[in-house]
Amino acid sequence: xxxxxxVRVKRNPDLPLRFRSDxxxxxxxxxxxHYANGMMSRCRDVLxxxxxxxxxxxxxxxxxxxxxxxxxxxxxxxxxxxxxxSTADAAESLLEAFGPAMESGLPWAAVLGNHDQESTxxxxxxxxxxxxxxxxxxQVNPSAEVPSSHVKGGMMTDIDGFGNYNLDVYGxxxxxxxxxSVLNLFFLDSGDRAVVQGVRTYGWxxxxxxxxxxxxxxxxxxxxxDVHQSADALRQAKSPALTFFHIPIPETLVxxxxxxxxxxxxxxxxxxxxxxxxxxxxYGGGFGYHGYGKAGWPRRARVILAELGKGDKDWKGVExxxxxxxxDDEKLNKVDEQVLWVHWPSR
Numbered sequence: 001x002x003x004x005x006x007v008r009v010k011r012n013p014d015l016p017l018r019f020r021s022d023x024x025x026x027x028x029x030x031x032x033x034h035y036a037n038g039m040m041s042r043c044r045d046v047l048x049x050x051x052x053x054x055x056x057x058x059x060x061x062x063x064x065x066x067x068x069x070x071x072x073x074x075x076x077x078x079x080x081x082x083x084x085x086s087t088a089d090a091a092e093s094l095l096e097a098f099g100p101a102m103e104s105g106l107p108w109a110a111v112l113g114n115h116d117q118e119s120t121x122x123x124x125x126x127x128x129x130x131x132x133x134x135x136x137x138x139q140v141n142p143s144a145e146v147p148s149s150h151v152k153g154g155m156m157t158d159i160d161g162f163g164n165y166n167l168d169v170y171g172x173x174x175x176x177x178x179x180x181s182v183l184n185l186f187f188l189d190s191g192d193r194a195v196v197q198g199v200r201t202y203g204w205x206x207x208x209x210x211x212x213x214x215x216x217x218x219x220x221x222x223x224x225x226d227v228h229q230s231a232d233a234l235r236q237a238k239s240p241a242l243t244f245f246h247i248p249i250p251e252t253l254v255x256x257x258x259x260x261x262x263x264x265x266x267x268x269x270x271x272x273x274x275x276x277x278x279x280x281x282x283y284g285g286g287f288g289y290h291g292y293g294k295a296g297w298p299r300r301a302r303v304i305l306a307e308l309g310k311g312d313k314d315w316k317g318v319e320x321x322x323x324x325x326x327x328d329d330e331k332l333n334k335v336d337e338q339v340l341w342v343h344w345p346s347r
Contacts, residue, residue: 034115
């Protein structure tokens, strides 16, 4: 190593993730940044009056504005973080795209979309790089929790994709749940491209990933159980879970028993939340300016707020989950606030 080489140690966030002392935990979802080469990358689908001065730097500015306005506890990036086909160097683009998150010192995590790997890194390299960035809690893949799993470097190797992992959010400090997970955050790799019967299409979440998710949700080490028999009981007993990935999928995750809401990207001009089999599926809406959008339709970000229940003397488990969006307009307008889930104690 030469004398000019500098060794940097990753800066880590304060862990574990936990609710605030006021009983809240706020997540900022950033979908489809599509970051490329900074000020050299022009905006797409903006008003003609905005185009001459619009670039990737508008995406950076929007992220900084959101962090200042909402002051989240955690940031979830749901794929197409960089626009690989427009990106000269993936590492440089990643460092610029996630710069505001790293500067904030907040814990953040990311999954990949279908465009991230189109530059100078493959999907495994991208997730490894993301996991090593300052304040990132991203993981390449889950640790080997299932005895039958093939293991490489302490990670499962019989699970499809890169970027499948879970994060626990603990109860409020000083409460009786301070050392217990009360909210689970699941991250899944929904893939990139695929060819099915000669037709080129997008990827999807594979059975190996859903199997891992179900085993984790059920608290079993790979053992089989009657999913239909246990789902209702699990939904009462388990801590609620939120799931994050890029490409919308038809699977509903009902068999996991604890997933209350799913947050996705991919469709930039879709920011709708819909309920399917008691699970909410919410699109983030397009965040980045170098990705396609719709002129006159502001870029946007989604916020998710989980709130603990209050007992006579102490905080309890999660009681309510709600969401809203903010638009990248002059006032950063807040729109479409809605409650996604409320815990009704069994009688």
